Structure formats: structure tokens, C-alpha cells
Amino acid sequence: MDELVQAQLSAITEVLRAANTLGIEVWLRGGWAMDFYLGQVTRNHEDVDWFVWQDDLPVxxxxxxxxxxxxxxxxxxxxxxxxxxxxxxxxLHHWLEAIAVR
Known part of the structure; x- marks a missing residue:
């Protein structure tokens, strides 16, 4: 596995740990979300995209x-x-509560 993939997987783990510590919800999105769904890394990724509730973004x-x-x-x-x-x-992109009900 290449160095960038390892770094991005570590970053994904870091975000999940941070969200767990804070008790907030986050959703992986984009290419990495698809790769997790498929169960394999399908390509190199420029970044890791997430959704988070609007109020939780600064937290x-x-x-x-x-x-x-x-x-x-x-x-x-x-x-x-x-x-x-x-x-x-x-x-990290916020998800407006006005258009999505928790």
C-alpha cells in the first residue's frame, strides 16, 4: 500500500476517533466512501471528504x-x-439541519 493511502487511512481513523471523543456524527463521502463500500482502494485520492452537522463543524x-x-x-x-x-x-463539509432531520 502506498504512503499516501496509508496517511489517508490514518487520517480517517483520526477523524473517527475525534468524532467518537466528542460524541458527534460524521459521514465519510466521495471517493473514499465508495472505496469502503466496495471493500478496496480503487484509485488515488486527492483528499478525504466528510459531512458533519453544521453546529459540529467548528467543534x-x-x-x-x-x-x-x-x-x-x-x-x-x-x-x-x-x-x-x-x-x-x-x-469537512457541514450538513444543514434545515434540510436534513437528525
Missing amino acids: ISGLLVSRVWLISRTTHATSSVTLFGMRSSLA
Whole structure:
């Protein structure tokens, strides 16, 4: 398994641990979500994409930053946050509660 794949799998584990620590829900999305569904890595991935509830976005971002991740950018009035660390990048996108009922 190549170095980037290992780093991204470690990053996925880190996000899941952070979410578990905080008691919040996160959903893997994009190419990595499809690979987990298929049970194999099908291609190289540029980043790891997640959905998180809108109110939880700053909470999980803050915890990840405290664990040495760096915020690269926020977009659309903080509707998403891109973080870098562990030789990979994470894109956290909020899920509006107005369009999705918990």
C-alpha cells in the first residue's frame, strides 16, 4: 500500500476517533466512501471528504487543530473547512439541519 493511502487511512481513523471523543456524527463521502463500500482502494485520492452537522463543524475542526492539524481554508461562510496534517488533507463539509432531520 502506498504512503499516501496509508496517511489517508490514518487520517480517517483520526477523524473517527475525534468524532467518537466528542460524541458527534460524521459521514465519510466521495471517493473514499465508495472505496469502503466496495471493500478496496480503487484509485488515488486527492483528499478525504466528510459531512458533519453544521453546529459540529467548528467543534471537530477545533479538536483536530488541537491535535496538530492545520486549517488551510474555510469557504462559503465556514460551510466547509480544509485541514492539513498527517501528510494528507481533510475536507469537512457541514450538513444543514434545515434540510436534513437528525
